[in-house]
Amino acid sequence: MADDVTREAATASAAGAAPAAWAATGNVVGSRRRRRGSGSPWERYGWLMAALWLVFLIYPLMALLRSEAAQMWITTGWIALGAFVVIYVAGFMNGMSFGGGGLTTRPKPIQWVAFGGMIVSAALTIPSVGGSALSFLPFIMSFASYGLTRLAHWLTLAACVAVTALVVFLTPQGPAYLSILAIIALLGAVNTVSTSLIIRSAQAEELGLELATSEGREAVARDVHDLVGHSLTVVSLKAQLVRRLIDSDPERAKAELADIESLTAEAIAGVRATVAGVRSAAxxxxxxxxxxxxxxxxxxxxxxxxxxxxxxxxxxxxxxxxxxxxxxxxxxxxxxxxxxxxxxxxxxxxxxxxxxxxxxxxxxxxxxxxxxxxxxxxxxxxxxxxxxxxxxxx
Missing domain, CATH: 3.30.565.10 (Histidine kinase-like ATPase, C-terminal domain)
Structure with a gap:
């Protein structure tokens, strides 16, 4: 019976990490929507999905109910379990890491605090639930993968695999947790691949934006060059003509000066319109x-x-x-x-x-x-x- 519960807990816990990936994907694109002020139903109520997936922590909860540890440790376990749930849901509500994903932006200090809080909360349940505390690891792994840095992802993955392996091979009930070890390793591979794809997608989007900006600047530069080059050439030629006519034909010189004034005004207006992106000469x-x-x-x-x-x-x-x-x-x-x-x-x-x-x-x-x-x-x-x-x- 214990083996069955353990296997079910392992499968459920691994599945419980899925919302982290969804949250991270939303961070890359959805963060721009938040900055523009849009609020889709997913952004407003997505935390409910996190709460639903946390139902798989029922296995540590059941272990607490059956625990024969000292009352102090049981009480500590309940408090720690509640704290873990609150931290995880809060992190999910704020983009899987309190205000922005670490996949494409630098994690904020509160993200590291939340990550540490999750680890401490999970560790405090060990005296009362024993090996069932391994059910917290998939959530911790996903938080590190999608909400922190790549280094944190790799270190957390290695640590979770190592801890689970030690429990499996060095404790009397270790073989019962072998399935958890396999699922944690599989989840690590999934997180590695998915976060890499998310990062590359964000980089491609950023590169596309830079390219579009560069092309836009080149277009404006080309417009200004064509417009100003033409206008200044005409102005220069007219100015030379005025210099030749100013003594012999003052009236025509005045007319040419009026043309120069008109040309410079048109050039200034044209440059302004070009920079604004609205120039369209017939x-x-x-x-x-x-x-x-x-x-x-x-x-x-x-x-x-x-x-x-x-x-x-x-x-x-x-x-x-x-x-x-x-x-x-x-x-x-x-x-x-x-x-x-x-x-x-x-x-x-x-x-x-x-x-x-x-x-x-x-x-x-x-x-x-x-x-x-x-x-x-x-x-x-x-x-x-x-x-x-x-x-x-x-």
Whole structure:
């Protein structure tokens, strides 16, 4: 009869560790939900599951009822059993370790206090329940695995296996607890694998977040580079023109200064909108802006086709490509004219300047990245009759 009770206690105690794994899984993802203020029914009432699983501590309880130890030790056993239950349920209610799991965050001091309290409580029942105190070990193991550090997991696992092995092989009733030893070893393997998967999942999630943040920063940097580079190039050219005109044609110089003021205001607004993630320049507006910028330095721009031939998403990509291509013409090409071809699924910018040198600077790389993000093919080369041909196709 004692052997049957022992085997049942071993099986039940091992099963009682399962909620710890569930709590730990919730810590990795659910902690973010708690920070956002959400409170799912599981987060509010999950502690009830912990309380239900503690029913398997009925075996130490039965051992206390049958105990023939001194009354002092029996009373101590009852108090210790109650303390163990309270600590375990409280730990479960607060994410398996009083405010956060140790799998992905540093355990708080209260977690170590709770862990020590569970060990002391279990130890105080030994004089009154004897080997039945081994029923506490699966709960202690799971607390260490999911609520503390990896080092605590390994040390607790080794200690629990060692203690159970000593009881099995060095005490007269040891063989009756052999099944507990097997279950503790199995539970240790399960905890090791499951916590490793949880940690790797959290690391993958964190890496994905870092990658997304990095990509977002690169996108903002690219937007600001394209916008500011274009605007400053035009402003610089207009400022040079103003310097030449200020004595010979003051009225035109004033007009150019007004254009500079307008361009800088637009650039500032554009940078602010880009950083806020809401910039969306229309292709029609960009065509007008680039035409004005080129005209200011006596470069003619001709548009063949209709801007509405492209979808909104394609127009956005084309707008950024046109902006950067115009900046390159102003800075490097020495062109006299620029032709823009627009057709369904195709956008091309051709100038009659010095041609493509073959080296991709930041501007060309930026255009290629823009096209890739927009799901388009990008090509830049020297045109058939000279100059540079920039082509985007979807």
């Amino acid at each position: 292709l029609v507006e960009q065509l007008d802006s680039c035409r004005d910028a080129l005209h200011s330095v006596d470069v003619a721009m001709r548009v063949e086709g209709d801007a509405t031939a492209l979808s909104p998403a394609q127009s956005l990509t084309a707008s950024w490509i046109l902006r950067e291509a115009t900046t390159n013409v102003l800075r490097h090409a020495g062109a006299g004219s620029v032709t823009v071809h627009i057709a369904p699924g195709s956008f091309t910018v051709i100038d009659d300047g010095s041609g493509f040198a073959g080296r991709e600077g930041s501007g060309v790389r930026g255009m290629r990245e823009r096209a890739t993000i927009g799901g388009a093919m990008f090509d830049v080369r020297t045109g058939e009759s000279g100059g540079t041909r920039v082509e985007v196709t979807w």
